[in-house]
């Protein structure tokens with residue numbers, strides 16, 4: 346269907362942070378499937394895990410237990426702080442948000458949600474109701490009732506909306522689709538306090554920011570808070586479609602069999618990929634790598650500071666706001682010609698979310714080229 350405007354190349358193969366098209370052109374991939382390929386393309390650990398699992402058991406439904414699902418749940422629960430110990434597996438980011446919405450309503454018995462301007466949480470009807478952009482929402486109304494949006498970073502605005510019918514506050518620790526927007530320093534802590542005061546749940550959407558990308562495994566760890574519910578997807582299985590909703594024990598206990606489910610969620614094949622991906626992220630300390638490489642990247646890009654509106658980021662989640670939509674597209678197209686894949690989000694922001702395993706030299710070289718391309722386009 347006519348749902349995507351695509352860059353006119355066909356990718357057929359990839360290794361690490363490099364991808365190749367059907368005409369033999371090589372690209373440095375600074376998009377990584379929109380923050381999905383955290384381990385780069387076809388990482389041997391993921392490939393091996395898929396091959397081995399595929400030869401044993403691909404699917405068996407959630408009528409039965411399967412070993413990779415248990416192992417994936419154990420790894421995620423051990424990695425998450427506090428008692429974020431319960432996991433529901435699904436197949437995408439939007440589904441992980443749907444689960445969070447249903448769980449918050451069931452647990453609190455309340456109806457309302459507070460979400461944020463600029464926020465993106467997916468495109469199915471529940472998550473779309475939490476998503477902010479009117480162009481995404483309006484053609485599909487009526488949406489799920491009860492969602493209200495307030496300015497990102499504005500605790501006072503949140504407090505004004507709080508009452509004893511708010512089930513949850515849903516927030517991205519760094520807004521991705523909005524153009525890599527970092528909140529004020531005490532924002533998540535303030536949200537945690539407000540949620541505690543009013544008995545609402547703090548739902549943190551880590552679909553884009555999680556899996557080590559911002560320099561910690563979960564981006565909320567920068568803020569020293571523990572959410573009630575966490576949404577994961579994108580990088581969770583190194584490129585295999587998968588998602589997960591994590592919840593604190595007491596919250597998760599409100600779901601009973603039949604309340605929620607997924608035919609494919611938690612299937613052995615995807616879970617084997619989750620296990621391989623999470624283990625590799627932890628074994629190779631990729632969050633620390635993302636932090637180190639992110640600083641390096643910002644140093645290179647700081648050359649542009651006087652020419653563009655803003656250069657910002659946390660770890661390997663970086664945005665260059667060029668201030669004009671056409672210029673951003675020109676930069677993307679010129680970068681493509683020079684063998685670099687970048688993505689434009691929020692109209693005028695060049696988004697850089699490369700694999701966490703990208704080699705230092707490749708990252709530096711491609712960003713230096715990008716600086717030059719950007720200067721020429723401005």
Ligand SMILES: Cc1ncc(COP(=O)(O)O)c(C=O)c1O
Pocket residue numbers: 437438439440442465466467468517521522550551552553554578579
């Ligand atoms: C923060 C966030 N939440 C949810 C989603 C939806 O994920 P998916 O496209 O896998 O449904 C996205 C996708 O970009 C996202 O960035």
